[in-house]
Amino acid sequence: MSKSVLLLALGLTVAVLVCSIPVGAVVTPLPGQGNQTGILFGVHPNAKTNETITAFIAEHGEIWWHEGIYNHTHKYVYIVPANACEEQLVYLNKIADEHGGEPSIGNIWIIGCDEAMPLAAExxxxxxxxxxxxxxxxxxxxxxxxxxxxxxxxxxxxxxxxTQVYFINDTGVFTEYIVDLSGGEVVSTTYVSEENLTVGRAEAEAQAISGQPPGARVENIVLKVYGGDQIVWEITVRADQKIDIVQVPSDLAPGQSLRTTPGFGAVLAAFGVGMSFVLYRKRR
Structure with a gap:
């Protein structure tokens, strides 16, 4: 077969393939190509009916978008302005499941373009x-x-x-979320922040270290709530090979209160495993 005949045959084949595409069929563009708003609404139709999302897109014009992992039932969807980006919209999208649940939009955040949404709790x-x-x-x-x-x-x-589980943020303002569980079920929760207390973290650590040998250092700190109204800083102090667990009392500042739900209370016994320690209450 001559070269000209081969080219003619290939041309006819391409023509047949093009003509075989049904009229009105949508050809999905490659990632980053095509109308990203149209693709978003095609993949996530529920976004098209959400006023916050459509208003954000209308304000910023051309966009691009992508998804992020949340958990097995939800995804983050990021909507990012394609041009000068100072802020992006992120929403939590529930995925349809085998039980017939429809996709739905949960929380919506507008955050800086250099920010990332935190991972799901799990x-x-x-x-x-x-x-x-x-x-x-x-x-x-x-x-x-x-x-x-x-x-x-x-x-x-x-x-x-x-059991009690303490979730602790000690990287700035010290905050804590305490969960009481009985038989594996949550029966009460308590949120506390050092901003609501009369004795903050720095003062509590200073009290715990005072009187200790030179070189003593704080190894751990946690807020504990006893009987629903007594709040103490429990601080682990190491001095050479000696470990002390010091409790520094604190009170709620005037007008402040704990965010809590009812439960069996937060009274726990202090205990140590495989080490000798002294437990005492240090008063102001």
Whole structure:
């Protein structure tokens, strides 16, 4: 077959393929190509009927968008202005499941373009959420983890069936979310911030260190609530090989209150494993 005949045959083949595309069919463009708003509304039709989302797109014009992991039932959807970007819109989209649930839009945030949404609570602390699945059902706890970004947690067992989990943010203003569980179920929660207390973290640490040998340092600090109204800083101090656990009392500042839900209370026994320590109350 000559070269000219081969080219003619290829041309006819392409013509047949083009003509075989049904009239009105939508050819999905590659990522980054085509009308991104149209693609967004095609993939997520519920976004087209949300006034906040459509207003954001109308204000900023051309956009691009992408998805992020939240958990097995939800995704983050990011809508980012394609030109000068000072802010982006992020919304939480519930994914349709095999039980027939329809996709739905949850929270909507408008954040800076250089910001990233925090991981879902289950992804931030996977071990404790796997141990206590009931934590996933507490909306206030999820909000605390995802908005205040605690950097650690502590788990304390008071009785075989009763546990407290402390989610702690100690990177700036010290805040804490305390969850009481009985039989694996959440029975009460308490939120406390040092901003609401008469004795803040710095003062509590100074009191705990005073009287200790030179070189003593704070190794750990946690806020504990006893009997629903007694608040103490529990501070672990190390001096050489000696470890002391010091409790520095604090009170709520005038006009302040704990954000709490009813439960069996927050009375836990202090205990140590494999080390010698002294537990005492240091008064002002």
């Amino acid at each position: 992804l931030t602390f996977p071990e404790i959420f796997a141990e206590y699945p009931a934590l996933s059902n507490n909306a206030d706890l999820r909000s605390y983890i995802e908005n205040q970004s605690p950097n650690r947690y502590e788990e304390v067992t008071a009785k075989p069936s009763r």
